[in-house]
Amino acid sequence: MGDTIVVTSGKGGVGKTTTTANxxxxxxxxxxxxxxxDTDIGLRNxxxxxxxxxxxxxxxxxxxxxxxRLKQALIKDKRFDSLYLLPAAQTKDKTSVSPEEMRxxxxxxxxxxxxxxxxxxxxxxQGFYNAIAGANKAIVVTTPEVSAVRDADRIIGLLESAExxxxxxxxxxxxxxxxxHGDMMDIDDIVDILAIDLIGVIPEDEKIxxxxxxxxxxxxxxxxxxxxxxxxxxxxxKGEEVPLxxxxxxxxxxxxxxNLVGMY
Amino acid sequence: MWEFIFRVLGRxxxxxxxxxxxxxxxxxxxxxxxxxxxxxxxxxxxLIEVISNYMIVDEDEMELHLNQNDREVTLxxxxxxxxxxxxxxxRSQISS
Numbered sequence: 001m002g003d004t005i006v007v008t009s010g011k012g013g014v015g016k017t018t019t020t021a022n023x024x025x026x027x028x029x030x031x032x033x034x035x036x037x038d039t040d041i042g043l044r045n046x047x048x049x050x051x052x053x054x055x056x057x058x059x060x061x062x063x064x065x066x067x068x069r070l071k072q073a074l075i076k077d078k079r080f081d082s083l084y085l086l087p088a089a090q091t092k093d094k095t096s097v098s099p100e101e102m103r104x105x106x107x108x109x110x111x112x113x114x115x116x117x118x119x120x121x122x123x124x125x126q127g128f129y130n131a132i133a134g135a136n137k138a139i140v141v142t143t144p145e146v147s148a149v150r151d152a153d154r155i156i157g158l159l160e161s162a163e164x165x166x167x168x169x170x171x172x173x174x175x176x177x178x179x180x181h182g183d184m185m186d187i188d189d190i191v192d193i194l195a196i197d198l199i200g201v202i203p204e205d206e207k208i209x210x211x212x213x214x215x216x217x218x219x220x221x222x223x224x225x226x227x228x229x230x231x232x233x234x235x236x237x238k239g240e241e242v243p244l245x246x247x248x249x250x251x252x253x254x255x256x257x258x259n260l261v262g263m264y
Numbered sequence: 265m266w267e268f269i270f271r272v273l274g275r276x277x278x279x280x281x282x283x284x285x286x287x288x289x290x291x292x293x294x295x296x297x298x299x300x301x302x303x304x305x306x307x308x309x310x311l312i313e314v315i316s317n318y319m320i321v322d323e324d325e326m327e328l329h330l331n332q333n334d335r336e337v338t339l340x341x342x343x344x345x346x347x348x349x350x351x352x353x354x355r356s357q358i359s360s
Contacts, residue, residue: 146288153292182279189285193292 002033004106004116005237006135008159010151012122014143015172018208018218020119021049022227023139025217026234028083032114035074035084037105039131040121041096044088051078051215052085061089064101070108079220084113094126099133106134115237124158132159138167139199144174144185153194168199170233175204176247187244200233202226203247297330297337304328311341320347 007020017040024036038046041061047053058073063086070086077083086109089096109116120131132138138159142152152169159167171190178184191198205226211218218227219234225245232242251259299307308328315321322344331338 144284146284146291149288150291150295154295157296179281182281185281185284185288189281193285193288 002110002114002116003137004110004135005137005139006118006120006132007139007141008120008155009141010155011148014141014148016141017045017049017119019141019170020046020117022217022219022230023234024083024117026219026231027115028080033082034115035086035109035113037086037118038088039118041088042093044090046119047087049212050085056087059087059089061092061096064097064105097130099129102130102133132162132164138164139170140167141170141172143172144190149190149193156196168197169194170200172202173204174201176249180249199236200229201244202229293337319345319349322346
């Protein structure tokens with residue numbers, strides 16, 4: 001029996017889909033059987049991030065409404081035989097699936113997969129409740145911005161009242177240089193405020209844009225810093241103890257000058 | 265002149281990180297304070313239960329609400345007491 005993990009955030013655009021794609025790929029790379037479920041009905045994107053948009057025949061609504069069998073709707077990944085995607089429907093809306101149906105779906109998927117990763121839509125409406133209905137664990141993604149952390153706080157409250165206790169936190173798009181100069185909240189600030197366990201920190205990385213352009217998750221790029229951060233999170237999900245990535249920035253000429261003048 | 269050099273060297277004391285954290289803290293105090301009437305009632309009942317160990321309160325006249333201002337949220341309770349229990353010393357010793 002596998003784990004069902006929902007990736008959620010409240011705010012849009014903080015990296016839920018990127019996180020789902022990368023963690024799923026990293027776990028499949030480690031040899032696990034993984035299925036990614038896109039619950040963002042009407043605004044599906046996980047297929048594009050995974051580079052599988054041309055292979056969609058059936059979607060999640062076809063499965064829950066009985067138009068096809070579950071196996072027919074699962075799309076096998078290009079790179080890994082043990083990785084599958086269940087795409088969202090694009091022409092329906094969030095009410096096309098009920099939390100009850102999601103629970104049954106996740107039960108079925110858990111039979112066949114080690115990890116079921118659910119990409120949650122932004123917002124706190126029915127799409128959110130669908131996405132968390134079948135999950136037994138939750139990962140909250142945020143960025144070091146007031147608005148994103150505020151929404152994460154709200155989501156953590158909603159998860160807890162839905163009996164999804166102890167969600168873990170991913171802080172995405174941190175810019176070490178800005179943190180160093182006191183222009184961005186650091187990891188401790190955010191963990192302090194949200195008071196949940198941190199499972200990883202992802203540095204801002206232009207390679208994410210390149211990898212999304214190509215439909216190849218960044219974990220496949222050994223030079224991508226964000227990819228490395230996601231590989232580490234995947235190992236933590238497996239239960240390994242992995243230290244946080246070293247995100248210290250080397251002193252710039254300006255910093256050295258400042259030190260010299262004693263104005264640090 | 266110094267001002268110019270400070271600016272060039274980036275010694276701008278704005279420190280938006282502290283700003284962000286403080287604003288976030290205040291916003292969350294307000295967000296989290298939106299307690300449902302159900303929770304408020306539970307809190308009221310729990311309070312009555314605890315206080316009843318020491319004194320008899322007027323449950324009907326009891327008032328409980330959250331006060332918000334820009335800086336903080338406070339829980340304000342107005343609990344009229346009908347009678348102080350004479351036996352509370354003994355009661356606390358028995359239970360401990």
